[in-house]
Amino acid sequence: MCADTPDYKDTLNLPQTEFPMRAGLPKREPEWLARWAEMDIYGRLRAKEGRTPFILHDGPPYANGHLHIGHALNKILKDMVVRSQQMMGHDSRYVPGWDCHGLPIEWKIEEQYRSKGQDKDEVPINDFRAECRKFAEGWVDIQREEFKRLGVTGNWDDPYLTMNYDAEAVIAEEFMKFVMNGSLYQGSKPVMWSVVEKTALAEAEVEYHDHQSHTIWVKFPVIRAVEKTGARSDLLGVNVVIWTTTPWTIPSNRAVAFNPGLSYGLYEVTEAPEDNWAKTGDRYLLADNLAADVFGAARVEKYARLRDVTAEQLDLLTCAHPFRGVEGADGEWDYDVPMLPGDHVTDEAGTGFVHTAPSHGADDYILGVKHGLVMTHNVLEDGSFREDMPFFGGLKIFDHKGKEGKANRAVIDKMVEGDALIARGRIKHSYPHSWRSKAPLIFRNTPQWFVAIDRELGDGRDEYGKTIRARALASIDELVTWTPQSGRNRLHSMIEARPDWVLSRQRAWGVPLTCFVKRGAKGAVEILRDPDVNAKIVAAFREEGADCWFDAGAAARFLSPEQLAEGWEKVTDILDVWFDSGSTHAFVLRDRVDGTPDGIADLYLEGTDQHRGWFHSSMLQSCGTKGRAPYKGVLTHGFTLDEKGMKMSKSLGNTIVPEQVVKQYGADILRLWVAQSDYTADQRIGPEILKNVADSYRRLRNTLRFMLGNLSGYDAAEAVDPSEMPDLERWVLHRLAELDETVRKGYAAYDFQGVFQSLFQFCTVDLSAFYFDIRKDALYCDADGSLRRRAARTVLDILFHRLTTWLAPMLVFTMEDVWLDRFPGNDSSVHLVDFPDTPQDWRDDALAARWAAIRDVRRVVTGAIEIERREKNIGASLEAAPVVHVEDADVLAQLRGLDFADICITSGIQLSNDPVPGNAFRLTEQPGVGVVFERAQGEKCQRCWKILPEVGHTAHAGTCKRCSDALG
The missing domain is CATH 3.90.740.10 (Valyl/Leucyl/Isoleucyl-tRNA synthetase, editing domain)
Structure with a gap:
């Protein structure tokens, strides 16, 4: 710059934002979590009236250890469902829950006893059960904080626990429906038996x-x-x-x-x-x-x-x-x-x-x-x-x-x-x-309690069949949407071939089989079916929990003196823990105020192993008591593997712990890994994969930062109506109309990978590498009131509202960061708003076709310029003013209707319909287009850096006409 040429830097509208390039997620995410808790985001969303409920029912994890990467995958997927459904206009409720009974927890307490040289069988049963309850309570609190740290929203203050007294009462009540409908029987049959755990195991535990x-x-x-x-x-x-x-x-x-x-x-x-x-x-x-x-x-x-x-x-x-x-x-x-x-x-x-x-x-x-x-x-x-x-x-x-x-x-x-x-x-x-002790099993004949799945129930709930199996198979085919569809085939084949359901376990921690029996001649077993006795049991459980069943004199408490005299005996076996979780539709969906009166969820979402587990037991239990499946949709995801596709194992040293990822990268990187994955198959994760995810995150963050910087000081008064916008802005609106449909359909189908890939490609290819690259010049250098700059800023505002909300279900922390940069305030949060309505009249397929042709020609131009830069003939594309030969007359006419030099970020362009010269740069995929490189002629504008003949002949020294006019 000459000494007498003014410095025009301060006259430019350069981006202004405090939005940091480095996210600092590990440190900043807890601050947002605390803010959301203080604002009661979840409660405020529930207060929105007139919305159709959407309920994802949480499959309860066991409360017995720190989270592994499979837990993170599962809960993040659930959170993406819940948040996206909320932002599409539903009242999307999520009640997290825990499975607190059963062998995993009992096994831990037994290990503690063994380490002290104690025999669990010598401890009074309710003392042992109290130890189990305390152990579960401790892990519920730990896991709750670990899940919340992943950005998972939900009713964390009031989760459901299968060991809550009310839950134990309902589980017993649901069991007694099988007592009353005649499907429960005691049989002697070989079952999978663990000699280590001294109990029968369900198929799902093998x-x-x-x-x-x-x-x-x-x-x-x-x-x-x-x-x-x-x-x-x-x-x-x-x-x-x-x-x-x-x-x-x-x-x-x-x-x-x-x-x-x-x-x-x-x-x-x-x-x-x-x-x-x-x-x-x-x-x-x-x-x-x-x-x-x-x-x-x-x-x-x-x-x-x-x-x-x-x-x-x-x-x-x-x-x-x-x-x-x-x-x-x-x-x-x-x-x-x-x-x-x-x-x-x-x-x-x-x-x-x-x-x-x-x-x-x-x-x-x-x-x-x-x-x-x-x-x-x-x-x-x-x-x-x-x-x-x-x-x-x-x-x-x-x-x-x-x-x-x-x-x-x-x-x-x-x-x-x-x-x-x-x-x-x-x-x-x-x-x-x-699957717990990892010890081999035996088939062993033992007296167990079964539910007959082919016995006609006679309960009047025959719309989908008279037996549990018939109802389950009909539900699978007629009532449930499967994501992916292969889940239907898997559960159908299992239900079709399965034997009667073994309900009893010879353990201590859980809900007992609340029934009384009388032994007859030759070992015949009669089951007491008395509604009054059942009601007493439910009332006692609701008040005191299931421990009261094991108190001395419990039989006398529930039976009449006549029944005691007749020799009715209390059953002491424990219900299969899958019956507990299979009953959650009753005490969570049906009975809670944030549930649904019919006890039917919109979605159950778990790993593919739950076709033999929770999906399966819930189906059997609900078909026996309600006559149909307790869910309208089932989504299954695969397992998590290391980068080489191997199962994770502590002995191999290839485990990835969510806590470590969160500490190093932040929870949003883990969430982005989930969003980028095809969850229907097994997912791989490891250090290199996480580095690639972090790179994708940085590219996306830069796109958002550009928007924020160029929206500084934006006021709705400067907005431009789409009908008055240049073609390039109207093309962006067209893409948004397309994306609005893609995003909504994708979220509705739980296709998070499809949604993210569409948005990521749009942000990095259509915006950063094309639209932003072109419009930087207008945003920085045009006069404040120019139509082109105002239109671009209007489009940036429109982009902001859509991209932040569309990405919010996946990147919960980052989109809050972006939102608060523009709209700070105690009551401000991206998670309190819905996806904005996008006018479908923005869609213009003819315009999109024109711009597809324009971009094809532009690729040839940028390819030719890149060669000149690589050979150091020029330093920047603004030093070029190439000759562009286009044989297609329609395309040429479209280019002449634009400032194609601006589109190509050159200082000038000559368009020609002459045949493409032999020395022209070509791309094989773009026939009929050739570019001959020419240097731009004139002087360099000291404000916008374009090289133009007019520079030096304007009112302001060293500027082009556009910049001189902007300076006034």
């Missing part, structure tokens, strides 16, 4: 891991063949061979199953080592497809297939138990073992015959019931054989730590001793484990 098991091939000698046409006496003395991975179940064997649809043969060993268990001359019955595998495992060198064996012939056979007649068995196994047909038998592995112990397998039990087999009670709750069992009494299958006991090896050794095996081995396979 996970599968690799486990190494013993394998044995066992001989069941044929001792009888019914004389009948087609019977073959040559099968007497032959051995039916079974294969099992649970040797410990052999003492409970009651039958051998075969599949009439398979091909079987009679085989003879013709050559084998002398010391072999399978000896030359031995004859076996085997499935033809598996014979070679069996003989290979048995080290048989040669064998012959003697003939076919038909299903009819197998059906006539009776076998002996492998321990039949063994010395010292005292006749324990001297019973017949029938051959029974079963469709569950396959020839994919094993021998084609399945050893059947009805007390220790699901298929075995079904077959046993069908054919009247004896149910054994050989295995006790600690995983040991009953003391009086010959040879094996007291031996454990798994010990109290889940390690293998001596039972398997003892059974195998006894069979080796009695020449009952032809082979043995080991196999690694998928095996059920407790």
Whole structure:
């Protein structure tokens, strides 16, 4: 700048804002949380009248530890739903809740007792329950603060807890509806049993891991063949061979199953080592497809297939138990073992015959019931054989730590001793484990309480079926919207195939099965169905909590003297904790003032594992008591993995803890990670991913900061009507009309990733890299009252109101920061406003098509200039005044109707319809457009930096005409 040229910097309208470039989220977010609490944002939103309720019902996490990244994903997704629905005009209520009963908490207290050398069973039950309640209360308070720190809104001052007295009363009341409708029954049935936790487990509490098991091939000698046409006496003395991975179940064997649809043969060993268990001359019955595998495992060198064996012939056979007649068995196994047909038998592995112990397998039990087999009670709750069992009494299958006991090896050794095996081995396979103790499980026959899901209820709620299963399947197909749709298929297949619901647990901490029974002849159980007794129980629970059930004399409190005299006994089992959470629709949705009278939520949202958990139990419970599903929509998300796609594990050191992310980056970065993720699949997270998220955040923040800086001092009086705006501003309004539809449809469909990607691309590509880049010159250099500058500022104001509200459900802290920068005040908050209405007449598809063509040409121009800058021929695009050749006459006409140099941020542009010269810069994706670089001619304006011939010939030294006029 020449010495006599004035410094025009102070005459420019440069951005003015105190909005910081660096967010400082970890430090500043708690301040906003405190402000929202003081303002009672949640309560003020509830006070807005005339709104249709939208209720997302919170699936309760367990109150037993710090939050993990899966908790953060879940609660942030819920918060995005709640906030977006509120800002779309609903009364969007959210009552957070906690699951406070059950094994996770009881297990923690037992661990504390064990560490002190104490036995939980020696502690009075209500003292133990008090410890559990205290433990849960402590973690509720901790988790509540951790959830709030993530920016999650809700009724945190009055959450629901399944251990609240009122909740326990309603859970008991809901259970007693099953007592009264006749679907509750006590049965003896094999259930998944944890010997570590000494309780039955629901399917939702079971996970599968690799486990190494013993394998044995066992001989069941044929001792009888019914004389009948087609019977073959040559099968007497032959051995039916079974294969099992649970040797410990052999003492409970009651039958051998075969599949009439398979091909079987009679085989003879013709050559084998002398010391072999399978000896030359031995004859076996085997499935033809598996014979070679069996003989290979048995080290048989040669064998012959003697003939076919038909299903009819197998059906006539009776076998002996492998321990039949063994010395010292005292006749324990001297019973017949029938051959029974079963469709569950396959020839994919094993021998084609399945050893059947009805007390220790699901298929075995079904077959046993069908054919009247004896149910054994050989295995006790600690995983040991009953003391009086010959040879094996007291031996454990798994010990109290889940390690293998001596039972398997003892059974195998006894069979080796009695020449009952032809082979043995080991196999690694998928095996059920407790998802809490991680210990392997067993199927064990125990008396449990069940809800029959195929029994007609007779309660008059038959719109969707007369049984729980029918109602659930109808609800899935007719009443519920699934996000993603695959969730429907998963739950439908589970409900379609599931057995009766096991409700009872042999534990201490939870709501008891509030019913009374009377034992009749031959063990028959009668259940008391008395509405007056039920009412007394509910009233007592509501006043004192479920502990009163365990008080001495509780039976006398609830029963009449006549009923006591009749011998009615109190049941002491505890309800499956899934029944607790499955009942929340009653004591949260139906009974609370911030619920809904019909007890039906708009949405349940949890991880995909809850198809077997909360979604499942809530469906069963509600179909049994209300006749339909308790939800209109179900949204499921995937699991969280590390950056390599591996499951997170403390031992691997790849865990990401929400608290650490919040301390380093702030909660909004974690929320942005959720918004950018496809939650329907598994999500990856780690240091590099979080760095990329933080980079996206910075780019978005810069866009918002530009808007704030250029809106400084904006007054509604300077607003320009859209009809008077330049084409470029009207194009931005068109994009906003498009985005308004995208945002609303996306939020309604819970497509947060789609909403964010659309807004992020708009902010970074359409605004920062295009519109803002072009309009910086007008905003900084035009006269205050110029139409172009006023129109741009009007558009910035319109953009501000939409972008801050559209992004607020995702970036709750940052959008509050942006909002308060413009509208400070004690009552100001972006979270108190709705998405603004966007006029659809802003939409102009013809205009958008014109600007698409203009931007195509602009890309060629900027590409040509970038080469000149890279080769250091010029320093800035304003040093250029290129010649632009455009072959399309319509596009050329559109360009001539604009100041295309401004659009390209050059000092000048020559437009030509001449053929594109050979030396012109081109882009293959933009045929018919070429750019020949030319330098701008003239002097540099000391105010706007454009190079123009007119500079130096205006009223103000060193300025162009536009700048000189602006200076006045």
